Amino acid sequence: MGVLSTIEARCRDCYKCIRNCPVKAIRVSLGHAEVVDERCIKDGRCVLVCPQDAKKIQNDLPRVQELLQGEDPVVVSLAPSFVAAFSEGTEGQVVAALKKLGFREVRETAEGAEWVAKEHARLLSEGRKNIISSSCPAINALIYKYYPQYISYLAPVVSPMVAHARLIRREYEKVTVVFIGPCIAKKAEIEEEEIRGEVDAVLTFKELKSWFQEEHISLSTLEEAEMDASLVEWGRAFPVEGGLLKTASLDAGMLSREVMVITGIDRCRQFLEDLKNARTNFGMVEMMSCEGGCIDGPVLQSLLSPYERRRKVIDYAEKAKTLSNLLPSRKIISLPDLGRDFIPRPVPQPQVPEEEIKRILSLTGKFSPQDELNCGACGYNSCREKAQAVYQGMAEAEMCIPFMRAKAESFSSFLITVTPNGIVLVDEELRIVDVNPALRRMFGLTGKLIVGGKLDQIIDPSPFVEVLRTKKAITKEVFYPQYQNLYAQLSVFYLEKSQLLMGVFVDLTKEKEREVLMEQIKEQTLEKAQQVITNQMRVAQEIASLLGETTAETKVLLNKLMKILRGESVEE
Numbered sequence: 001m002g003v004l005s006t007i008e009a010r011c012r013d014c015y016k017c018i019r020n021c022p023v024k025a026i027r028v029s030l031g032h033a034e035v036v037d038e039r040c041i042k043d044g045r046c047v048l049v050c051p052q053d054a055k056k057i058q059n060d061l062p063r064v065q066e067l068l069q070g071e072d073p074v075v076v077s078l079a080p081s082f083v084a085a086f087s088e089g090t091e092g093q094v095v096a097a098l099k100k101l102g103f104r105e106v107r108e109t110a111e112g113a114e115w116v117a118k119e120h121a122r123l124l125s126e127g128r129k130n131i132i133s134s135s136c137p138a139i140n141a142l143i144y145k146y147y148p149q150y151i152s153y154l155a156p157v158v159s160p161m162v163a164h165a166r167l168i169r170r171e172y173e174k175v176t177v178v179f180i181g182p183c184i185a186k187k188a189e190i191e192e193e194e195i196r197g198e199v200d201a202v203l204t205f206k207e208l209k210s211w212f213q214e215e216h217i218s219l220s221t222l223e224e225a226e227m228d229a230s231l232v233e234w235g236r237a238f239p240v241e242g243g244l245l246k247t248a249s250l251d252a253g254m255l256s257r258e259v260m261v262i263t264g265i266d267r268c269r270q271f272l273e274d275l276k277n278a279r280t281n282f283g284m285v286e287m288m289s290c291e292g293g294c295i296d297g298p299v300l301q302s303l304l305s306p307y308e309r310r311r312k313v314i315d316y317a318e319k320a321k322t323l324s325n326l327l328p329s330r331k332i333i334s335l336p337d338l339g340r341d342f343i344p345r346p347v348p349q350p351q352v353p354e355e356e357i358k359r360i361l362s363l364t365g366k367f368s369p370q371d372e373l374n375c376g377a378c379g380y381n382s383c384r385e386k387a388q389a390v391y392q393g394m395a396e397a398e399m400c401i402p403f404m405r406a407k408a409e410s411f412s413s414f415l416i417t418v419t420p421n422g423i424v425l426v427d428e429e430l431r432i433v434d435v436n437p438a439l440r441r442m443f444g445l446t447g448k449l450i451v452g453g454k455l456d457q458i459i460d461p462s463p464f465v466e467v468l469r470t471k472k473a474i475t476k477e478v479f480y481p482q483y484q485n486l487y488a489q490l491s492v493f494y495l496e497k498s499q500l501l502m503g504v505f506v507d508l509t510k511e512k513e514r515e516v517l518m519e520q521i522k523e524q525t526l527e528k529a530q531q532v533i534t535n536q537m538r539v540a541q542e543i544a545s546l547l548g549e550t551t552a553e554t555k556v557l558l559n560k561l562m563k564i565l566r567g568e569s570v571e572e
Contacts, residue, residue, distance in 0.1 A: 002188075068102040
């Protein structure tokens with residue numbers, strides 16, 4: 001199981017995760033949308049947009065709780081965006097809460113961010129061109145998986161999280177480092193081969209909040225505690241758009257040609273696509289997968305608006321800048337190496353034969369370009385793109401919603417057309433919406449325009465009125481002498497979603513005719529039996545008079561026979 005997975009019981013075939021996944025790292029199997037880990041860049045969009053909360057994030061809380069039980073001190077590297085995530089408490093109260101959980105020190109990731117920013121500035125000052133910042137793990141994954149030709153553009157510098165971990169490890173003989181922030185991709189970053197072991201575990205703000213609740217920790221009730229960190233200058237501004245460039249003292253103004261800022265995964269992808277078509281040189285591009293920066297991280301869990309989050313982080317950064325001029329910084333034993341390599345991990349993109357695309361398209365009734373709606377309901381940008389995904393085993397042909405709807409409607413229409421039972425649909429004003437051919441034949445309405453008319457023009461509407469009032473289905477026998485003595489079983493249902501009433505008529509006329517015929521045969525049999533009994537009584541009386549015996553017993557027996565023939569109960 002990867003960092004992201006799907007809770008199958010909650011997945012409802014909406015394809016919203018596919019529509020919003022920038023790299024289509026979702027495989028649909030048996031109607032369930034599964035995250036394909038080797039394709040996923042962990043930007044977290046699928047988590048944010050899923051209407052059923054069917055996307056599950058790897059829970060590292062038990063792992064961290066276990067680490068706290070170990071012998072080595074556990075130090076927190078806290079992302080500066082925490083001031084926007086925990087607006088219900090002060091910075092010092094958040095620190096106090098973490099100390100209460102058992103962490104030895106609570107340090108700011110901004111410490112590492114300061115040095116990472118300086119490394120990016122150094123690369124630019126040395127005359128290097130075409131630098132893409134490497135601080136966002138989702139952007140890094142996007143490049144080494146989907147744009148490996150630009151992997152050399154990535155700044156060979158670790159992220160602030162890793163830089164901070166290396167700084168902390170220089171100060172301890174043995175130490176456990178836990179990063180806490182708003183990012184899902186960080187959970188995958190720490191498992192990358194090039195930096196594995198630098199950070200022991202990653203918690204999201206969402207996990208931390210659930211931990212506070214579990215331990216009944218209320219931030220507002222705690223006394224403030226000091227951050228166990230060196231004071232930084234602009235490192236706290238890293239979470240906001242342009243934060244890296246600000247920290248590095250680089251000009252990213254609107255008219256700057258050397259450096260620029262791009263946030264939002266779609267815009268970042270567009271920039272990379274543009275590189276394919278235009279050979280252009282630039283200085284440095286700060287890329288962040290979340291629009292506006294980390295303050296819009298998928299698991300920030302903030303009650304504040306994006307603008308309020310930005311303001312809080314900037315205020316926090318400005319406060320640090322002010323204080324840094326007054327207080328000495330924490331002594332760093334030695335500055336660790338901040339370099340790293342990126343290994344290309346390209347996602348296979350096999351070419352799909354044209355004949356296969358046509359074959360797959362034909363499965364959903366698309367035989368020409370005019371048949372391709374490209375509606376995007378399946379989650380893909382075009383019918384051909386979906387066909388390619390089907391070929392690659394990432395999608396199912398049945399995901400074409402317009403085709404399946406048309407198929408369902410045609411099947412339903414076929415059933416309604418061929419059924420021998422009469423069907424009528426009426427609205428809540430008892431106006432006829434539709435009738436099927438069987439009902440027209442049953443009531444002799446062939447050729448008459450009855451759709452749009454009132455139901456009482458053809459039958460007694462009282463059963464429909466009752467169902468409309470109670471919203472409960474009923475079934476009863478009805479008799480319509482005006483329609484050639486029609487007998488029928490009528491079932492009336494209320495269709496809540498469409499706010500319509502449906503009546504289903506089962507013709508019982510022939511059965512009633514058979515019942516009448518059987519009743520006539522029974523009466524004729526009884527009449528004949530009566531004649532036989534009368535004759536037998538007369539003969540029995542004559543014989544009895546000759547023999548001098550009573551006819552009482554004979555009469556009783558014959559009366560019992562008559563009752564049996566009538567279906568009456570017989571007393572013993």
